[in-house]
Amino acid sequence: MDAISTSTLFITLAILVLISGYFSGSETGLMSLNRYRLRHLEKQSHKGAKRVSKLLERPDRLIGLILIGNNLVNIAASAVATIIGMRLFGDVGIAIATFVLTFVILIFSEVTPKTLAALHPEKVAFPSSVILNILLKILFPVVIAVNWITNGLLKLFGISADKIEQHSLSKEELKTVVNESGALLPERHQNMLVSILDLEQVKVEDIMIPRNEIAGIDINDDFKIILKLLSHAQHTRVLLYRDQIDDVVGFIHSRDALRLLTKEQFTKASLLRAVREIYYVPEGTSLNTQLFKFQQSKERIGLVVDEYGDIQGLVTLDDILEEVVGDFTTTMTRTPSEEIHPQKDGTYIVDGSANIRDLNKEMDWSFPIDGPKTLSGLIVEYLEEIPEANVSIRLSGYPIEIIEVKENTVKRARILPELKG
Template sequence: MSINRYRLKHLNSEGNKGAKRVERLLETPDRLIGLILIGNNLVNIGASTVAAILCLRWFGDYGIAVASTINTIGLTIVLLIFAEVTPKTLAALYPERIAFPSSVILTPLLKLFYPLVIALNTITNGILRLFRVNPDEVGNHSLSKEELRTVVHESSVMIPKQHQDMLMGILDLEKVTAEDIMIPRNDIFGIDINNDWKIIQKQLTHAQHTRVLLYRDNVDDAVGFIHVRDALRLLSKDEFSKASLLRAVREIHFTPEKTPLHTLLYNFQTAKERIGLVVDEYGDIQGLVTLEDILEEIVGDFTTSIIEEKTDKARLQQDGSYLVDASSNIRDVNREMDWNLPIDGPKTLNGLIIEYLEDIPQTHLSFRLAGYPVEIVDIEDNKIKTIRVMPEFYIPPSQQDDA
């Protein structure tokens, strides 16, 4: 009964005959328990009877008193040690070594005692139903998502830390939405097709992305995505013009901002897309999401450090504090800096601070945010531009009340 059901299924799939017998027995655990207990009680009663007969032969008239004492004390100790605790402890420690050979004996015994087992189970199951317990509902041994997370955490010896993080990333995909990982619309690199043609050519030449958004006047009037490879192909054929560029654009894949990442990944796979625009409930464009963003949620950042090398959003100071760009995505900052800022509300540090203070703060204002001492360093255009964070003074939420 203590055998690992998942290892049992694995061994059964590999053709292990012992695993197949054990799995067949465990399909009806009430019958298996009934059979084991029938045998157990037969042995106990038989041992008590044999002890009584021997005492009568050896001690005559005093045999009954001696047999009663032996059965009560001596036989109980012997049975507990040699028939109960020792073998069951051994079986719990090495369930496969005990279960597989035992199944060779239990399988024919179940057929032999089948009428008695069925009769016993009928009575016991009827009693259980009086207490509103349905014995026909075999225990569900499938793992929930939270239990699977625990299994991944506890398997640190067998699974490398990097692989654990990947597995946890896959399990957490449904908790993360497109809104959580999208590039905000203010940071979207795009080309206004109404600009002068020379400006457009220059922007395409210096584009750092393989796919560039084309729009008219503003991002809300998006035309489509142009692959830089297609633009170079047009350039090589001397067909480079606004008209040819517009003909080469690819249709935009739109996705709601609350779409879970596992659904978004499936949609990308179905539509053969790698990039899309995120819209809110009113259809307004809120940001841009790519397949790379989703994969980074699983495998981690592809670069060595996005914050230090790519965006330089957190800069370590001599006093141990960090100057952080307040427009940074909270999830990115948490992942890169190993912090625990809340992610269930606003997506940027600026939004998180404004929601917490319920006002646009002044510079040099200091406060504690989720246990981290924070100072407002710079504000520009009614937005927090830079903050100072002292992570070494972080106090876990469970201790904040005491602090």
């Protein structure tokens, strides 16, 4: 070493510090890559992405290679710095060299390259993968030996390096990705994607028209009444039943009724012959399953039945699509906005028939949705009895005043959301 000039040692030290920075930046860049974007680039035959993916198949070997190189360079830099320090300051130069080298490595070999790599992982990882692949081939025996020892130590703790964890996004993580997409996706599209992810959790009874709100026609009524009801029907398909809704006949399409009228063949008998077979939907069916079944059976409407076959409500294809894209302008059902009445004092008067899920979605409230589907049902379940008017309760943290009770149901209630807590 005495034959090597001090200036040469300084140049050597600078090169070693830069190489150390390369290894540190490469490690951070490779580990900071977005794995899903990496897969996308790999499918597009991006050469850099392919090289990096191959390296990341065995992260233990990659980390071993980087740390071997980094430690060799840092130890060599420490030795060179010590020689320089002793030449310039004598024995005290060892302490000075240690302090100065620590500061230099921290700034130029750790913080700066790692920060740069974290901010621009692809620009660092893709080019550096070329050099790392070459080094891996050269130092392969050393890397394998180091990995064999470290993997043996890991096995003592029940950890196997062969079982690389495959990271896949959960439903909630996917929602976070969608919600944080920012300007990449319009807010409306974000809401649609999140709604699609929720279709598995939402059941048909959550969105169905309740049994008591189903618009139908009693086929045993006077013929003139039937004709009047059909002419004023708000839907293209009308349910026909005998005396009560449990004895259903089928659905009549307004187009079929109009055809009978134009041919002057409109009678009860012809009407019954034109009815379409009823499609039944089991209670508890998820929306994504029912959407597939509607598509498979070419149906658009069905009656929801419980385990005993009793009719609970009615669900349509439009109802499911509205869960994804929002309410259609042609919908005849009441929207949450029509059931929620803001007051000047900051409270809200809500109809008891309002759907709990719709209230939570529109008002950003957090009433439980795993029980009754309506506000009235939720209040009755909580009290375990039919309440009287002017009774106040606190339900899920929300102060609620019952304003009107009629026909054993809560018709209206006042909610004070600002006092939740």
